[in-house]
Amino acid sequence: MINRNLIRIRVVQLVYAWYQNTNRDLRNAEKELLFGLQKSYDLYYFLLLLMVELTDTYQNRIETKRNKFLPTEEDLHPNTHLIDNKFILQLRENKQFQKQLAERPMSWESNEAFIKSLLDEILSSETYKEYTAIASPSYEEDQEFWRKTFKQFIYVNEELDDILEDECIYWNDDVEIVQTFVMKTIKRFSPKNGDKQPLLPMFKDEEDKEYALKLLHNSILDEKEYRGLIEKHTEKWDFDRIAFMDLIIMQVALTEIFTFESIPTNVSLNEYIEIAKSYSTPKSGTFINGILDAIVQEIKKEKRIFKN
Template sequence: MINRDLIRIRIVQIVYAWYQNSNNNLKNAEKELLFGFQKSYDLYYYLLLLMVKLTDMYESRIETKKNKFLPSEEDLHPNTHLIDNKFIRQLKTNNHFIHYLNNRPMSWKENENFVKTLLDNILESETYKTYSELENPTYDDDRDFWRKTFKQFIYNNEELDEILEDESIYWNDDVEIVQTFVLKTIKQFSEENGADQPLLPMFKDEEDKRYALKLLDETILNEKKYRSLIEKHIDKWDLDRIAFMDMIIMQVAVAEILSFESIPTRVTLNEYIEIAKAYSTPKSGSFVNGILDAIVNEIKKDNLIFKH
């Protein structure tokens, strides 16, 4: 689940913090990096849990209405499509889901007002109206309802983003990426898999985890070498006027270019140019692009790398 885009962003942040901290320790930086990845993975489960919480809240609401002193006909015979939703039932009994939440308990209890408002919005929507009017929803209908609902009401929900950012400083930059993984997970669910439906692993494979730790170590341990290479190509610029974040981004990029033969140079350049655009100044993208391009041309000329 934690892809290389997220890895690069997290390493830039860790290296930035490294230079702000006077008591540096590489092992601690590695632990902080892995802890951040764990928190990102928690967010994935927290968003899956939100769909379960919405369903449970609706069921509780139905029960309360049934037990009123004078329940209406609608109270006594409510639409139960949400409660009977086969996708949610499968998620609630999913072995990976249950095991993870047992080991890392999490709850939406502190944000029940948000969940209540979110449920109200869903129930008032055309998406729900269409779903509720189905006579006998199939598994695909149930799953598709939650895919549409997640995309319409949860993905890029500004209020939710603020709640998540308040919950964890590690989630500030993860929300949108992790939400796309939840949508991918919903799409991949299959009724035949039952409780054994695979959920996304923290890393695609051990190689990505090794890549993350190696990139962090190379960036920090070879600081002088990489900074020297960068500074050679910014001799026309006043170092004091260059954004500190730009220097960090270029240092991590150079570490990747020189340390990972299997990653095409153009891929690396494109990724760090995008990070510069998103996390530094408005002009950082073109600046970082120009400097990194010059560095790549030099190290290719000196036969320090042989990849494209």
């Protein structure tokens, strides 16, 4: 689940922090990297848990209304599609889901007001009305309801973003990417897998974990080589006045270009230009593109890299 885009962002942030810190310890930096990536993976489960929490809140609301002194007909015979939703029942019983929550406990308890407000918004929506109009929803219809609901009410939700930022400092940069993985997970669920439905692993494979550590390690240890190349190609600018974040992004980008032969150069360039657009100045993307492109042309001509 932790893709290379998330890894690149986290490494850029850590290399930036490395130069702000007087007590520099590479092992601590590597631990911090893995800890941050673990927190990104926790967010994936926290968002899966949100759907279960919304279901539980609805069930509690139904029970409260049924036990009123003078319950209405609607109170006594509510629509139970949400409670009986076969996708949520399967998610709740999922072995991997239960194991993760047991090992790394998490809860939405402190955000009760948000849960209730979000539930009200869902229950008053056309998506919910269309869902409850189905006499007896199939598994696919239950699944589709949550896919639509997540996309409509949870994905890019500003109030939710604020809550997640308060919950964990690492989540602010991860929310949108992790939410796309949750939607993919909903779509991948199949009733035939029962409680053994595979959820996304933290890393696709061991190679991605090694990529993360090597990218951080080499970005720091090979600083002189990459800074030298950058300084050589920024003669028209006052090197000391280049935005520090731009310098870090280029340093990490060059580390990837030199270190990982399997990653095409244009992929590396595009990814770090996008990072610059989000994490540095408005003109950084264009500036970094020009400098890195010039460096790449030179090192190709000198045959210091052998890839596309």
